Amino acid sequence: MNALMTGTLEYLRHPLVANVTKGMKVLVVTDTAHDPRVWQAIMSILSELGADATLALFDPRPADYYDPPQPVCEAMKTVDLNILIASTGMLHSHANSAAMDAGVPVICMDGGMTLEMFQSGAVTENQKEMALRQYYVATNVFGRAAKMCRVTSKYGCDFSYSVEGRIFIPNPPSDDFVPYKIQNVSKVQNRKSNLLRFLYPNGEFNVPAVEGTGNGKLVIDLCMHQIGRLHSPIELTVENGRITRIEGGADAHFLRNYLAEYGDENAYLCPAEASVGINSKAQIRGVQREDKNILGSMHFGLGTNVDVGGTILSNIHMDGVLLEPTLYVDGEKRIEDGRFLVPVDRAL
Structure with missing residues (x-):
């Protein structure tokens, strides 16, 4: 170093x-x-x-x-x-x-x-433009009434989950918007506990999926907590919101052992979150803190999600990133191979 x-x-x-x-x-x-x-x-x-x-x-x-x-x-x-x-x-x-x-x-x-x-990279993004993009991803890609999502990818991902009642729409930035300021996101998520935080680099729209609704094959292809940049995709078989099988190469082997050693029963719950990257300056670093913010990417969490609007509490929380996902919301394609098919800088 x-x-x-x-x-x-x-x-x-x-x-x-x-x-x-x-x-x-x-x-x-x-x-x-x-x-x-x-x-x-x-x-x-x-x-x-x-x-x-x-x-x-x-x-x-x-x-x-x-x-x-x-x-x-x-x-x-x-x-x-x-x-x-x-x-x-x-x-x-x-x-x-x-x-x-x-x-x-x-x-x-x-x-x-x-x-x-x-x-360089994600930290150079204009914070006000990204706050506006977050609002339009919430309203144009999802919408408050969104119910079901399905995600596919070229690596064989085909994964569905419910977001009904879980799309928390932030306010668009006002004229007196202060970049980099700590926010109480509990107000957006209507939660009683304080969530006073600023994540940096930032650039994601958080969606805590409804617990127990994930089904199908979720294929993580870019990076993951604790592992870093993946050498080969990790295939997670999810049934009724619980991981039942972890397949792939050396990285899948690592994840199986990691969850067995450091996780608990709730560590296998998936998706704890299903969030969208909105930072146009984010680069592939092999570090989850930046990679999950890449514009048009998605990341899916295992374990804890109480601080993003869910109800799961676990020993751990792990995010895995899909670089170029295709996202359907209630049957309508909104992201294709990592490209937004609806505007994320203005109203529909």
């Missing part, structure tokens, strides 16, 4: 400048497997902004969405802001959920993003 800190820090600064004020107590949560230049840059920027910043550095967790050490879990509930930049995903961890329930917002940049990934 390159030990030198080179290139612009402009894009890394944006979410910090938008959300951090002088004297704010900020906890930076990271581990020894993550690119250290990222937390060093963040700590430097926080110091410049006058924040009272603390670094929590620990051994990497064994799996995505496992909690950090207990003292860090407790500290996350007592600060003004948490910044997650661990090598494993911690957004859906119990520790972060407890912190948000306590009213502590989070900026999530975890999952193995290197410093170079904060200098």
Whole structure:
């Protein structure tokens, strides 16, 4: 790994400048497997902004969405802001959920993003244009009354699931829209618990599918949590919302063993989410944090989905990305091979 800190820090600064004020107590949560230049840059920027910043550095967790050490879990509930930049995903961890329930917002940049990934690609997208695109994906691709979705791909995917009552339509950006600002997405999803967060890089329209409705063959072809860039597609056979078979090459073998070791019964529930990428600048990195935002891609989650509008709670949450899916909503083709067939920048 390159030990030198080179290139612009402009894009890394944006979410910090938008959300951090002088004297704010900020906890930076990271581990020894993550690119250290990222937390060093963040700590430097926080110091410049006058924040009272603390670094929590620990051994990497064994799996995505496992909690950090207990003292860090407790500290996350007592600060003004948490910044997650661990090598494993911690957004859906119990520790972060407890912190948000306590009213502590989070900026999530975890999952193995290197410093170079904060200098190009998804982070360069215009935030207001993307917020508008999110609104039109919600209304034009789906619509509040959407009921059934079917996804196919050139790799043999043929997967159906219900979204009835699960299309949460955000407000379009107003004239006073503030880019990079932490939002309470619980208001959009009509949830009682706090969901105070900003994901970065960002660029997805979240859809928590109705639990128990997934059926067919779901083929993940680009990347997946904990695995990274796939060498061969992973074929998941899903029956009534539960994975019954995992087939493919070495990556499928890894996933079977991974779920057996780190998962629980709910880790096999699928899809926990079925979301659409809306970031026109996102690139293929082999890192799920960016890849799932690629414009026209879709990603499907296993396990926990309580923080995206569902009801499942699990030890883990894993997203797998389809690069060029074809999506049918109530029988109407809305995405074909990763290309939107309806406008996502204006009303129909």
